[in-house]
Amino acid sequence: MLKKYQQQTLAIELLNLHAKVKIVHQETGIPIKLLRQTYRQLHGQSPSRGSIKFSTRGLTGNHCKYKDVTIFAVCFQVASTKSTEGEIQTLMTAFNAYKKSYPSGQLKFSDAWVVAQDIKDKKIQLSKCPQCRSWVLLKAREDLSERCSVCRIHL
Numbered sequence: 001m002l003k004k005y006q007q008q009t010l011a012i013e014l015l016n017l018h019a020k021v022k023i024v025h026q027e028t029g030i031p032i033k034l035l036r037q038t039y040r041q042l043h044g045q046s047p048s049r050g051s052i053k054f055s056t057r058g059l060t061g062n063h064c065k066y067k068d069v070t071i072f073a074v075c076f077q078v079a080s081t082k083s084t085e086g087e088i089q090t091l092m093t094a095f096n097a098y099k100k101s102y103p104s105g106q107l108k109f110s111d112a113w114v115v116a117q118d119i120k121d122k123k124i125q126l127s128k129c130p131q132c133r134s135w136v137l138l139k140a141r142e143d144l145s146e147r148c149s150v151c152r153i154h155l
């Protein structure tokens with residue numbers, strides 16, 4: 001019973017962050033229909049039916065978006081290093097840190113979830129520019145132009 005309670009609490013936390021119902025279902029095992037209903041109760045509107053992006057590359061279409069994703073990746077790395085919690089808790093901590101440190105950031109929780117998966121799977125990689133020491137996110141762009149966005153050198 002405790003486990004069920006924890007899963008329900010987690011589901012509500014995730015829905016509060018506007019996580020996509022599919023993701024919440026995957027993380028908690030709670031039926032989609034019930035999650036949709038709860039989402040409506042929390043937000044007064046139905047959850048969007050848009051699909052989840054397949055990879056980080058689909059999220060970095062322009063320079064601003066790339067910057068958003070990179071800032072989140074830094075928050076996620078910090079949270080992962082410190083964390084003794086489960087993966088989804090770490091992701092929530094990282095997302096809250098991102099929102100706090102960068103309030104104008106446009107990245108949504110479900111996008112952050114995709115980025116976190118790609119970091120864990122080592123599909124993308126956070127690194128530092130050897131010249132100016134700015135954070136760079138490697139293999140994260142569609143055109144694979146691996147350039148530092150600050151000093152513009154090729155990486």
Ligand SMILES: [Zn+2]
Pocket residue numbers: 129130131132133134148149150151152153
């Ligand atoms: Zn640089």
